[in-house]
Amino acid sequence: MLHLGFVTLSSHIAALVFTFPVSFMTGFLLQKYVTFTASDLRGKTQLLRYGVVVAVNLGINYIGLKLLVDGFGWFPTPSKMIITLFATLVSYISQKKFTFR
Numbered sequence: 001m002l003h004l005g006f007v008t009l010s011s012h013i014a015a016l017v018f019t020f021p022v023s024f025m026t027g028f029l030l031q032k033y034v035t036f037t038a039s040d041l042r043g044k045t046q047l048l049r050y051g052v053v054v055a056v057n058l059g060i061n062y063i064g065l066k067l068l069v070d071g072f073g074w075f076p077t078p079s080k081m082i083i084t085l086f087a088t089l090v091s092y093i094s095q096k097k098f099t100f101r
Contacts, residue, residue, distance in 0.1 A: 010069075010070070011076070012065050012069055012076040012079075012080065013062070013065060013066075016058075016061055016062065016065065020058065024051075024054055027050075027054070028046075028047060028050050031050065031095055031099070031100060032046060032100070035095075035100075036095065036096070036099075036100030039100040039101065041100065041101070046099055046100060049098055049099040049100075050095070050099050052098075052099075053091060053094040053095060053098065053099055054091075056090070056094070057087045057090065057091050060083065060086065060087045060090065061083055061084075061087060064079070064082075064083035064086070064087075065079060065080065065083060068082065068083070
């Protein structure tokens with residue numbers, strides 16, 4: 001548990017919160033300049049759309065962790081692995097069809 005005074009986060013949710021900024025920027029730059037280089041959309045539009053898709057994936061991660069770890073009592077690591085597989089599939093399809101089309 002991480003006690004911040006005004007809120008207490010479980011360790012698996014705290015890890016998600018602290019890794020988010022790094023993964024957001026790294027993910028956007030890799031998607032823009034490596035994976036989907038043929039997109040004609042402006043960078044600002046891509047960034048805004050990327051943010052929407054990432055927010056959806058963040059929700060999938062949060063709800064998935066809460067459900068599997070706190071609801072079903074599963075271990076955090078395999079739970080995160082399962083959620084990551086699902087979120088990766090959703091993210092790739094969303095990025096290909098929406099963000100970088």
